[in-house]
Amino acid sequence: MVIDVMRRVSAAERYVRRGLWPVQGDYPLGSKVSGKRVGIIGLGNIGSLIAKRLEAFGCVISYNSRNPKRSLPYTYYADVRALSADSDVLVVSCALNSETRHIVGGEVLDALGEGGVVVNVGRGANVDEAALVRALREGRIAGAGLDVFEGEPKVSPELREMENVVLTPHVAVWTAESRSDLRDHTVANLDAFFSGDPLLTPEGLVEGGTLVDGDGCAKGSVLLGDSGGELGTEEVEGGAEHAEVGAAA
The missing domain is CATH 3.40.50.720 (NAD(P)-binding Rossmann-like Domain)
Structure with a gap:
């Protein structure tokens, strides 16, 4: 952009x-x-x-x-x-x-x-x-x-x-590939969580409906993280799935 x-x-x-x-x-x-x-x-x-x-x-x-x-x-x-x-x-x-x-x-x-x-x-x-x-x-x-x-x-x-x-209509991170990668990360982290293993991606804090790091910066979620060089967060707002973008360049 x-x-x-x-x-x-x-x-x-x-x-x-x-x-x-x-x-x-x-x-x-x-x-x-x-x-x-x-x-x-x-x-x-x-x-x-x-x-x-x-x-x-x-x-x-x-x-x-x-x-x-x-x-x-x-x-x-x-x-x-x-x-x-x-x-x-x-x-x-x-x-x-x-x-x-x-x-x-x-x-x-x-x-x-x-x-x-x-x-x-x-x-x-x-x-x-x-x-x-x-x-x-x-x-x-x-x-x-x-x-x-x-x-x-x-x-x-x-x-x-x-x-x-x-x-652009809030789609900066999304491609067919990044969506598929995101789902793979989610499943892998859920498997790790229920197996008692460390999560693949670090935990974050939720502020104002957005997952952030300790400095209040938008980051990959506990379940998602880095997806092929593109970062995304996935959250639920008003019952609807929403994805936050991660690339400006």
């Missing part, structure tokens, strides 16, 4: 489909991903995998979590606004709780600046959607990539109309 927003891949594809290329000429150039400063809010299992993938592009990684992770070579910011001010791309991959609801609001978006983009693969309410729409409309940030929304499955009409916004 970071690549799509920066390179404007989806928007360029729409440009071709609409027959605008021969009429209006070459499509405006996007921006490269390599070398960009990426700030990640929530460096749990999911955030760490995002960081690893973006490092391959030569991105400079910094992050915000409840506590600094001394074993990692990334710069820690206790203040989200300071993190945003030092980032070209702001990725949200944290759990949703009272502390992280609207953790990205108007002030954080202003700190990101007119050349910055925000990508949310955490929870919809981690981002103040109304503030995001205003920032995009007024050109105070360059673009956004959203896999989650405050009122999903309903999505703001304004967001749907913006060419500099990439929208």
